[in-house]
Amino acid sequence: MEIKPSGFYEILSPRCTVLISTVDKDGKSNAAPFSFVTPVSSNPPLLLFAATPQRHTLANVRETGDFVLNIMREELLEQLWVCSRAFPKGVSEIEEAGLTERKSKKVKSPSIEECAGWIECRLEFEKEAGDHILVVGRVVHAECKDEFMEGKEFNVSKAKPVMHIGGRRFIAAERLVRVKGSD
Ligand SMILES: Cc1cc2nc3c(=O)[nH]c(=O)nc-3n(C[C@H](O)[C@H](O)[C@H](O)COP(=O)(O)O)c2cc1C
Numbered sequence: 001m002e003i004k005p006s007g008f009y010e011i012l013s014p015r016c017t018v019l020i021s022t023v024d025k026d027g028k029s030n031a032a033p034f035s036f037v038t039p040v041s042s043n044p045p046l047l048l049f050a051a052t053p054q055r056h057t058l059a060n061v062r063e064t065g066d067f068v069l070n071i072m073r074e075e076l077l078e079q080l081w082v083c084s085r086a087f088p089k090g091v092s093e094i095e096e097a098g099l100t101e102r103k104s105k106k107v108k109s110p111s112i113e114e115c116a117g118w119i120e121c122r123l124e125f126e127k128e129a130g131d132h133i134l135v136v137g138r139v140v141h142a143e144c145k146d147e148f149m150e151g152k153e154f155n156v157s158k159a160k161p162v163m164h165i166g167g168r169r170f171i172a173a174e175r176l177v178r179v180k181g182s183d
Contacts, residue, residue: 009036014163014171019070019083020049021094021101022060022109029101029110031083031093032057035164036132037069045139046124050132056089061135065123066107070115071144074160074172079114081168106141116159117144 003010015035023029034057036050047069051058061067072080082097094101100113104120111118121137128134148159160172 010166013165014173015165017072017080017162017164017170018049019072019076019080019112019115020057021068021070021112022057022066023064024056024060024090025063026090028090029092029094030056030060030089031070031097031099031112033072033080033084033164040136045142046136047119047121047139048134048136050129050134052132058133058135059089060109061123062126064108066109067121067123067135067137068104068107068109068111069119069121070112071117071119071159072162073114073116074162074174076114077162077170077172080162104141105143116148116161117154118142 009015016037017033017035018037019031020034021029021031032055034049038048040046040048079097079099083093087093087096094112101110102113104111104118107120107122119139120141121139124136124138126133126135144154148155156176157174160174163171163173165171
């Protein structure tokens with residue numbers, strides 16, 4: 001079946017989905033789900049997310065210069081959905097969703113306590129791309145709850161990170177598969 005080019009990301013699925021938390025210049029926090037998210041460099045450590053121009057997340061990043069990627073868990077799916085609603089600027093989706101703010105280590109934006117881990121970023125640059133703005137951030141601190149780490153490996157089966165397919169459809173990733181061999 002042919003898929004409309006504008007809907008290509010339906011089969012580029014499931015996509016890693018995070019809650020991005022930010023704060024505005026008056027100290028009001030904000031959180032929203034994003035699935036147009038990817039690492040782009042490990043040295044220096046850079047990642048990007050793509051936001052449409054009207055997102056409060058984007059406005060806050062421009063105002064304060066930082067943001068946090070909060071690693072999602074299946075248990076937080078209903079809260080994620082609340083965060084995706086269009087609240088007026090200045091209303092904290094973190095509060096509306098009944099989530100808890102946690103002070104970040106290196107940035108002004110808060111983290112979300114209930115998430116599995118946190119990637120704190122400072123804005124490196126932004127670039128217009130089609131109908132989205134690419135926001136490239138430099139990772140200045142990354143942390144995962146001990147209960148979701150096994151040595152140096154992220155325990156996906158425990159954390160069950162939620163990934164987006166489209167609309168209300170998600171996958172909770174939990175089955176680890178390894179390539180055979182030892183090299
Ligand atoms: C699972 C999911 C993934 C989303 N991914 C994106 C995305 O990558 N980029 C984007 O601009 N909006 C995305 N959205 C929409 C925003 O989360 C939504 O419009 C939100 O209200 C924006 O909040 P803000 O204005 O406080 O930033 C997504 C929504 C959902 C439910």
